[in-house]
Amino acid sequence: MRKTAYSCLLAILLLVLAVPAFADDGTLSMYVAYGKPELIASEFEKASGIKVEFLPMSSGEVLTRLKAEQANPRTDIWFGGGSDAFIQAKEDGLLLPYVSPNAERVKEAFKDAEGYWTAVSVVVVGLLANTERLASKGLPVPQTWAELADPAFENEVIASNPRTSGTAYTSISGMLQLLGEEKGWAYLDALYANVPFLEKSGSTPGTKTVQGEFSVGIVPDPHSIKINNPDAPVVTVFPKDGTLAWPAPAAIVKGTKNPEGAKKFIDWALSPEGQKVLMLATPRVPVTDVEPIEGVPDPKALDLVPYDHVRWGAEREAVLEEFSARYPHLN
CATH class of the missing domain: 3.40.190.10 (Periplasmic binding protein-like II)
Incomplete structure (x- = not known):
């Protein structure tokens, strides 16, 4: 009987430890569909003093997870993935609108008009x-x-x-x-x-x-x-x-326990310093006027098709x- 009780207690403890939760020390939690998230998290922490914990997954998996967790969100930020999934998340009431001061440098085609998501880079x-x-x-x-x-x-x-x-x-x-x-x-x-x-x-x-x-x-x-x-x-x-070509967005999750920290992260990602870090993490076309790094194509030399992400x-x-x-x- 005692052995059974101990086994049940251990199972409950392991279940609790396995479920991610918001940190109470100001740490940001992030679902990531972007390359080298450890570099992004490290550089943001250096710039802001805010630690970031992340869980990599595809954008489709993020959308499914946010829907399942809507009553009790388990993350602060969704970073990277297809803009179509972000549009769906907006319609489903999963995102918190925020217009970063740095978003004025982003073309209208690469951001939500109401601030529910903003591109941090451009995918071709x-x-x-x-x-x-x-x-x-x-x-x-x-x-x-x-x-x-x-x-x-x-x-x-x-x-x-x-x-x-x-x-x-x-x-x-x-x-x-x-x-x-x-x-x-x-x-x-x-x-x-x-x-x-x-x-x-x-x-x-x-x-x-x-x-x-x-x-x-x-x-x-x-x-x-x-x-x-x-x-x-x-x-x-x-x-x-x-x-x-289409935007690779970032967004703040509705229900975040750290909205101010999340806003600081979005601001940083759109800053010149943040854009350079993102190119080092994944060499995509930058979304602002930062000079592309070596190896990244000049968008002006490509026959880019404007993608109607809203439609x-x-x-x-x-x-x-x-x-x-x-x-x-x-x-």
Whole structure:
């Protein structure tokens, strides 16, 4: 009997310890869908004296978790991920509006008009091509989206799942915007005939392309992967028929126990110092007028497609339902 009681007590204790909770010492809690969060947390602590604890996950997972925790939020900040998920979170009443003084340097297309979220960087979607594998298959490096849909690339293209990856959803909806829905779905039919399966995370297709498991990966910020793998036999491609670009936002979670600390973090992320740290963490195109670091493409040299995140955020569920219906083998 006593042994059973001890076992129950131990189980309860372990359960309590396993559940993250707000710190009562001013520490910020953050759900992160961004590279090198430990660097971001460390540099912010140096600048502000505020410690940050973080839990990495995909943007789709963050949205699911915030919905489940709405009655008792377990974090202060959501940092990084697809803007479509942030728009959904705003509609679901999960975010706290805040307009940072530094947000005036951010273009209107990259922030919520009411301050519910603000981009901290800009993501561009492109292709990562493994030149060795392509050569072994007798395939050229594709320079356009249209070329990637050629049947010659069957089973040679890897992509991520739009239900769990904000990158994937934005890529799909961006194609519908670029080509129109009828032609867009027809194009996606041809493209996904070349994709044998989908990855959960938006970053995994890049990893598998670097490793030579696939010829081409549809990835966010392919230049970032090249920077981190300088000796890999890969090249980056920003499609000549349109390079999709969208904001990578940050937001304060409604119900935060540390709103002032959360605001300081948003201010810092949009400051020149914070923007430089974010580029070192993940070499994305900066959202303010800070000079890009070496290896990051000049946005003025790209054929960027303005992504309508408001429209596609509102149509997210309809697009995902159509995707699942068209490609049941990828569900």
